[in-house]
Amino acid sequence: MTTWDRFTETFFNAKVMAKYLPDILSGMVVTIELAVLIIVSGLFAGLVLALLRALAIRPLNWLIIFVVDLFRSLPPLVIIVLIYFGLPAADISPSGFVSTWLSLAFVLMAFSEEIFWAGITSIPKGQWEASRSTGLSFGQTLVNVVLPQALRLTIPPLTNRTIAITKGTALGTVVAVSEILGQASSAVSNSYNPSPLMMGAAAYLVLFLPVVVAARWVETKFAWKR
Numbered sequence: 001m002t003t004w005d006r007f008t009e010t011f012f013n014a015k016v017m018a019k020y021l022p023d024i025l026s027g028m029v030v031t032i033e034l035a036v037l038i039i040v041s042g043l044f045a046g047l048v049l050a051l052l053r054a055l056a057i058r059p060l061n062w063l064i065i066f067v068v069d070l071f072r073s074l075p076p077l078v079i080i081v082l083i084y085f086g087l088p089a090a091d092i093s094p095s096g097f098v099s100t101w102l103s104l105a106f107v108l109m110a111f112s113e114e115i116f117w118a119g120i121t122s123i124p125k126g127q128w129e130a131s132r133s134t135g136l137s138f139g140q141t142l143v144n145v146v147l148p149q150a151l152r153l154t155i156p157p158l159t160n161r162t163i164a165i166t167k168g169t170a171l172g173t174v175v176a177v178s179e180i181l182g183q184a185s186s187a188v189s190n191s192y193n194p195s196p197l198m199m200g201a202a203a204y205l206v207l208f209l210p211v212v213v214a215a216r217w218v219e220t221k222f223a224w225k226r
Contacts, residue, residue: 010193010194010195011194011195011198012195012198013193016187016191016193016196017195017196017198017199019191020184020187020191020195020196020199021199023183023186023187023196024180024183024184024187024199024200024203025203026178026183027178027179027180027181027182027183027184028180028203028206028207030097030178030180031169031179031180031203032207034097034100034101034104034166034169034172034179035166035169035207037101038101038104038105038165038166038169039108039162039166041101041105042104042105042106042107042109042112042162043108043109043112043158043162045105045109045112046108046109046112046113046115046116047113047116049064049067049068049109049113049116050112050113050116050117050120051116051142051147052064053065053113053117054117054120054142064113067110068109068110068114069110070110071106071107071109071110072107072110072111072114074107076103076104076107076165076168076171077171077174079103079106080099080100080103080104080171080172080174080175081174082103083099083102083103084096084099084175096175096176096177097172097177099175100169100171100172100175100177100179103171104165104168104169104171107168108161108162108166111161111165112161112162115157115158115161116150116154116158118154119149119150119151119153119154120142120147120150122150122153123149127146128141128145128146131144131145131146155218155219156219159215159218159219162215163208163211163212163215166208167204167208170204173185180200180203180207181200183196183200184196184197184199184200185197
C-alpha cells in the first residue's frame with residue numbers, strides 16, 4: 001500500500017463515509033436550525049437595545065451597556081456551560097439546543113447592539129435637527145431618517161460578526177447537541193477513523209461558504225458609492 005493509499009484510507013475512507021453520511025446530514029439540519037434562530041433573535045434583540053439606548057434614558061443606558069459589555073467579555077463556551085449547568089439550580093432545565101441558541105444569540109445581540117449604535121451615532125447631528133424642524137417627532141426621525149442610513153453603514157461589520165458567531169454552533173457539542181461536529185465526533189469514536197471529521201469539515205464549507213459569498217455581495221450592493 002502506497003503512502004497515498006494509506007492517507008485516503010485514513011482520512012477519506014469510502015465505507016466509513018457512506019455509513020455515517022446520514023448522521024452528518026442530520027447534523028447539518030440541526031446546525032441550520034441553530035444558525036437561523038441565532039441570527040434572527042440576536043440581530044433583532046441587538047437592534048431593539050440600540051433603539052432603546054437612543055432614547056438617552058441614563059439608568060436604562062447604564063443597564064444596556066452593562067449587559068452588552070458582559071456578553072462581549074464572556075467566551076461563548078462559558079455562557080453555554082453557565083446556562084446548561086447553572087439554570088437547573090433555579091429549577092430551569094434548558095436543553096443543550098436551547099442553551100447553545102441562547103448563549104450565541106446573547107453574544108450576537110451584544111456585538112450587533114454596539115454595531116447598530118455606532119451606525120446611529122455616526123449620522124450627523126444636522127440630519128436630526130433638519131428632520132425635527134420639519135415637524136417629525138424624535139421617534140419618527142429615528143425610524144424614518146436615521147435608522148435607514150445607519151443600517152446601510154452597519155452591513156459590512158454586521159455580516160462579518162454574524163458569520164463568526166454562528167460558526168460557534170460547533171460549541172454545542174459540549175452540551176450534547178447533535179450538530180455537525182457532534183455527529184462527526186461521535187462517528188469518529190464509533191469507527192476509530194477520522195473520515196467523518198473530513199465530512200464534517202466539508203459540511204461546514206457547504207453551509208457557510210455560500211453565506212460568506214452572499215455576505216460579500218450584500219456588502220458590495222449596499223456600500224456607499226464614492
